[in-house]
Amino acid sequence: MASVTSLMNSTSSTSSLYGNRNVISGLASGMDTEAMIENSVAGYKTKISSLQQKMTQMQWKQDAYRSLITQMNNLLNKYTSYTSSTNLFSSSFFSKAINTVANGANAAKVSATGKSSSNVSIDAIKQLAEAASYTVGTNHLVDKGSDTSKIEWNKNVETSKVAGSITLEYGGGDKKSGSTIRLSFGEDEVFNSAQEMADAINAKLKEAKITTSSGSNSADNYLEASVDATGRVVINDKKNNNFRITGVSGEGMEKIFEETERGSLAVSKAPVKKADLVDSVGREEYLKDQTIYVNLDGKTKSIKLEDIFNSDTYKNTAKGTEQEKSEAFATALNERLNSEFNGKVKVEANADGSLKFTGPENNGSTLTIKGGSDAVNNALGLGEGGYSTTLQTSWTLKKVLGDSAAGLFTEAATNADGDYVDSADKAAKVATIEINGTKLQFGEDDTIQTVMDKINGSDAGVELKYSSMTGNFAFTAKETGADSKIDIGGTLGTALFGRVDSSQIADDKAEVNPDIKGTYTKGKDAEFVATVNGERLELTRSSNTVDLDGLSVTLKGTFDEGSEKITFTTTSDSDKIVDTVKAFVEDYNKLVTELHNAYSTMPLQDSKGNDYLPLTEDEISKNSESYIKSYEEKAKTGLLFGDSDLSNLYTRLTQSVQSSGEIGAALRSIGLSVEYSSSNGLSTLNLDEEKLRSALDSDPDKVKNAFTASTSTGASSNGIMAGLKSTLEMYGKTSIGSPGILVKKAGTTLSSYSLSDNEIQDKIDSLQKQIDKWQDKMSDRIDFYTNQFTRLEMLINQMNSQSSALSGMMGG
Template sequence: MSSVTGNSLRITGMATGLDTDSMIKQLMQVEQIKVDRVNQQKQLLQWQQEAYRNIINGILDFKNKYFDVLSSNSIFSSTNFSASSVQNILGTSAVVTPGTDAKTGDYKVNVQQLASKAMYTGSANFNVATSSKSVYGIKIDDNNKNLKVGSETITIDTGRYNSLSELATNINTKLSDTKQAVVKNEKVYFVNKTNIVNNDSDLSVDNNEISVEYGGNIYKLQIDAGKYNPFELADKINSKIQSALADGSGNKFSVDNPNKKLVYNENNNSFEIQDQNGAKVGTNPVINYKLNGETVTDNQSYSGVFSDIGAVSIDYSVNTFSGNNSNPTTATTGSNILAYDEKIIKDFNDTFAVQVNGNEAVKITIAPVTIDPMDLENNALKNSINNALQANGLYDGAGSGDLFVDKIVDGKLVFKSTTGNQIRIKSDNDPASGSALSLLGVTENYELTQSTSQKMSDLINTSVSFKINNVDFNYDFSSNGADKDKTISEVLKDISSKANVDVQYSSLSKVFTMTSKKEGANEQITASDVSGSFIGTIFGEGDGTIAAGEVAGKDAIVKITEPGTAEQTVYKSSNSFTIDGVVYKLQSENAVGEYTTFTVSGDVDKAFDKIKTFIDDYNNLITGINAKLSEKKQYDYKPLTEAEKEEMSESQIEKWEGKAQEGLLRNDSVLQTMLSRLRSAFYDKVSQAGTNLWEVGLGTSSDISEKGVIKIDETKLKKALKDDPNKVMDLFVAKSDKDYVFGGKNADRYNEEGIFRRLDDIIQDYTSNSISPSGHRGILVEKAGVKGRITEFQNLLSEQIKQKSEMINKLTEQLITKENNYYTQFSKLETIMNQYNAQSSWLTQQLGQG
């Protein structure tokens, strides 16, 4: 006999002739029954959880449909209980909604004036925007393309280079691999590259070992083979040091000296130990870097650790050119340093075009100029651009115009316009011109658009004090002021939050506006500068004062004619108001003699249908839950084992499991309590309502089997809606002034609120996914969880299912162990029988020979 268990092939019964597999299978049936029993228990828990979740989902669907104020079916809207509707509307000056006590009949509305907020619109146009950093570009042509590096003479490719990095990349393609151009601090340094060798066959040429002495210990490091410039070599060494000391001395290096590192100082061609500020350090404990046996200490510089490290001299005099502003970019050189002047060059970076309000673009040519690096405010560039703009009528030279450069900060141009016109900056179409767009720090077709993320100091650069609506404000926007970095948005929000106004900037009109928070004639705005000029500058108010009474809101003026009454003129501070049960929302003003007319008609059926639909859905919900509570348990149908499923068809399995799932929630105490509370919500007195459930035509069914189903007397409910809709509304949706406390005591709130609001609170108690102050979620959610939410696996039943899974795993392991033990025992029996058979055969052989 043979069998395969797991990954093992067993051949059994060869000596004994026993069907070992069948015998062990019979012996294991008792153990398998234990596993099957727990699997069945787990399956029942899973089915029960699914049954709970189906009920939770049904309740939540009901809640979202009727108790969510954003739902179109929200039962809490007062219009649900109004016995009126609007018909025959002519005109658009007002939107009207009849309430529960609106009179029926014809109405006329003439809106003479809409209510408005107090608004002050500034007269000063502001359009300020900061560009990206200026890029002058480097012009290389036949006059400046040659460079001698050490003994090598190279020829740089001619053309425009936007940065030193671009130029250095081109230079490095021309150099031998023993030299390199490296950009540091806006300069190009020419250095030798060190060849780090690790030759296992010839150790005499190796130079890759570094010794680091720290805390009395010496750490041996090895640098990866390759060619490094001194900056790369210092970084590589630091990386190895950090790694070795962190591993070898419990992070002492990084704790004691977090900012000390080995640095190649390009200015004196040396290695040294520097702190984070770039200064040589000499603190204890001393860190000694032994490079090829030589020591670099904390307080000394060292050059010559590697024989080939260091600077490479350069010679730029191999070029001959006049050096005037029409020629290529002028180079500044040191022994091993190459830098270039920032300059405006004719037909290289000197032209752009300005388009105003979509008109034909005006070509601007900037006069050539070399920038003085000592001019920190970059006045030469600013003046050269502004002179060109003034020459073309775009700037008046005194701080006003379509476009000018207000200042240059950190190499970025701050453009300004004071006209309110649309301004675009673009390339000149002349192919012979040299585009100045990168010099200006803008891209093609750049539109000057002020953002409120711009700094307020770009508009006002002094200290200011002012009042708005008698609230004091103080800002210091000067270059060293506390508020110099505050954005326009931050300042406007600060003012708006304190002065009962909304201050805004319009990118369309390029002006600032200030409006009151509310509408109405009582709303006013006052403002004045105390020191400096904030109001005067931002709003263009010459004397910096907006006097009382100068800016005020307006009341709405409306003529309303109700059914059976004469026309009345109404003054309201808002465009939304309610009069005699009709909600008015004014939209526009009418001409003299022009009216919006409408008719309010009785519409009891609409209100009745709303309530009936709600009650029908409620009845369906509790009927479904009651069905689960009364469903009989089918004890003869237990969850199928895998072995049983193998003997059945899919349809048989489906029918069996359907029976097995019946009655899982029978007489469930949690659900019974919830239904009891829902029934009580209908019959307990609502303290704010002047009626009760019976008086409005609602009650329970006389059929005891329907268990809490609400029945409607259509005649009585329609009469109640017609005679006194407010009482019906209070009975169902009256509000309590007490807040709902999830998981807390809500007795007073319960007594005051209407029936439908009580239902909402009860449903919250059972289905909320939020955590209450006491640390609990909804009662049903804590028991079964909601799929797709955090509670899907954080609930009582999931924990029980997990425990069953762990028990199944444990029992399965025990089953496998016991099965293996049985096979071991039968294997021993086979061995004994083999020995017995061998002895018997030998004895028979011996007796036969005798």
């Protein structure tokens, strides 16, 4: 008879039902324990298989919808996108197929597109249209911006201990990731208190974006940093949607924050003190580890300051006073600059202990000196952004305006759209630039680049550029013509660019603000002579692109009347249009056919009248690949039968391509018609190529309007592409803020966010949770029965052992 030890070691490797469990076989009892356990949990297995089949069906449906969404977006991108070369929704696509050539000795003075309904010639171009412009120097800003300050050698440099980053994940849950943002802190960012650090976190939250189901918004709408009564820095969730810190980098930052579990707030490890935030080192010690970069006319040399401090020149001449140290440093640095730039760049110490740099005096030469960070710049007295002989767009307004900044930034910003608001969203002191009646507000910490970007992105109607070669700002009105203007005002506008009132300027070109070298040039209208159907016309236009009865002519140069006229020859290249329309009809018909089949095809049933359900894991393991493939094709048939969304989409698409009224008649006249098949109830688009070619030769504008007309641009009704685009976007749009009907339902690989945020995925996730729950229940039952049978086997084995022992004692 077997011993207990042998029973314990006689385990069998069970099926996947038992996982990694070791189940003792019924050697002592004679029972098939594995079969008995499997039978006892058969109901659980059936429930799990049923749920898995439902989940597989949902996944198949999801894939079917996504396939249709992809086709819809492919059609949109190919035939309605302005980046596509086959954009049937664009007038220019049809215009490019009409080749118009200018003829005559002055043909190069124009370019033309389109086709005129009249006989047109250009007899003279007296003047081209020009935009108003204004250029102004920047010496008044460079003088202040390039000022250097005394190097305070005896004063320590404060550096940040918390250079690094905090990574936050907002929203999401156990199964989904939320929106992730990273708040980075540089070595220049020195905080003297917990409150300053909290303010800095809030400023960075304002710049970061969090994406939720309602769209993308500033992170400060959801999260806020503050300091609690104990001095800890707290990041709080304002919406109670939960967030967590997923990563902290930087030695100092890691001492303050740590990764957290998902919750409504995160708190620093301990109260935050200045000693946790700031390190203080001697100025020379700090600078020895730094590098400065000297750029002359695009050529950059890097100079390690350790080499300067270790040079004999510095060591032998640097004495105890700050002035002597500045002079020794300047002398040693000058030797290095002389060798690097052949004497073109020089530096010396001013009487106040600051550094004075000089470069070539020739016009257009630019010299910049800066460290790797503003902390280095400030330690050397170069100021924020470093030193430069020309204006740098990275300089702040406070830097370029100097002492006068305090008197300019006096207004309180409002929260109106476009107004400046500081990082803490409190009323900030600002100054105003007014251009052509548009008021823009800026804070003293805004940079010149910020000013330029905001002006260029506003409704002021001007473009502002800056050239470091000329050292000038250049304003140009966005529209040409005599009515174009550039008026500049506001306290900040006047300080930066000078005041400009175009109504007070009499000459075509005049000096304005001579103290800062401002020059204003008025705009001009185009003046030309044309003959239209035999009638001579002297014409004036504000733009150089003019319409002459359908012919679009761009004027490029001038010539006098009496020289050879410019005439035009137009030919039509219809092949590209015809080929594109043919491809469109094929792609459209493929899409509507699949849509129609999807909602009108009934599910298949087997010989017993049962639906084909997805195969279970056991069934898959027992059948061949060919059988599985054939079976799944049947099981996937009719998945979307009766879907009302697909039916409505099909109806809308059909209506889009068989427009009524004028557009409908135009479509039929150019060879596009809808054909209905009584055999399957399918309506498809048909093209008569001969009609299309004939229409392109006789009336190309009619063809163009039939495709491109849109009520949004003033047409009485939509053409074929406008209606089609509107319908396809309604159902297949992939934007996060307003996804299409089918995208909401099933998601799409074209939008990663939608993959986890759609109706079917929610159902799949719910089924997965049910499956997990039932698998846990089955696992618990298997553990229960396994333990019971194991105890039984061991008990029977013990009884058998005792029986054998008694039998031996009694002599067998």
